[in-house]
Amino acid sequence: MAQRISILLCTFKRRSVGRTLKSLAHLRAPTGYVIDIIVADNDATPSAEHRVRSCVASWPVSYIHAPAFNISVARNACLKIARARRSDWVAFVDDDEVVPVDWIERLISCAVSTSADVVSGPARARYPEGTPRWMVEQDWHSNWPELRGIGQGVAGQPQTAHSCNALMRLAGTRWESNDFELDRGVSGGEDTAYFFALSRMGAQFSICKEAQVFEEVAPERLKLRWLGRRRFRMGQSYAASAPGFLARVRLAVMALAKVVYCAVVTLSVLPFEARRNFWLLRGVLHLGVLAGCFALPQPQIYGAAVDDGYPPQRANG
The missing domain is CATH 1.20.58 (Methane Monooxygenase Hydroxylase; Chain G, domain 1)
Structure with missing residues (x-):
């Protein structure tokens, strides 16, 4: 019987979600696996529904309205559907990224070969013309995952991952019922804390440098x-x-x-x-x-009205 991979995509007022879905539509499924896509709209109104439902995809696409201006609410809504479907794996990607056709194949291949429960891949930034030279050379906007310390999981330092590019084993795991923390859902870092929790529960982590996704850096982030x-x-x-x-x-x-x-x-x-x-x-x-x-309050990011162009959707690191 084929294993199911559910791709979880949360969106908040981003037109780029259409471009993300278009790239997901061309994904190749690894042999012995089937793919479906779950999109959670975190806006107060279902503003992304028409973009999602008009997407022509090779894989089933489900749309859910999960309003709260809280990204954890949207992530948990996606997980709830994946649990109901008994998805063997879930993959995370952001609504301002595009993925190559072999993205899932590479993540699954790495998970199988390393017996990993969580596999992270790089999110590579594409800088627009006019980006400060120092920012491009130091590549502050790309996300290159790395394992912490020599050990993995509970055997060494706790590991984490980021929702911009990750694959996670779900059905039948000790963390199947784990949710993202609502308190972090407006400040960011909810994915870091989520994967730290999985690591402490025994999840094994790996990195696949070849499973890259790509993100166009918005002008307001060039500050x-x-x-x-x-x-x-x-x-x-x-x-x-x-x-x-x-x-x-x-x-x-x-x-x-x-x-x-x-x-x-x-x-x-x-x-x-x-x-x-x-x-x-x-x-x-x-x-x-x-x-x-010292547990000082984190700034509100998701759903916040900020005057310096800080995007409401994501500030993952």
């Missing part, structure tokens, strides 16, 4: 301020990797030392834009870790 806010939130989310008081204290001490170091280096290279911004953004990340250790 140092945008990147700073993103890095700070990433640091806050990363703090979820330290369970318990003592672990958070140790992480906070390390983060503080790194903040001080980055601040010193930033000041020393102040006249040089590329090097200055590199160390400034590293410092902001560690500052976010420090804030996360």
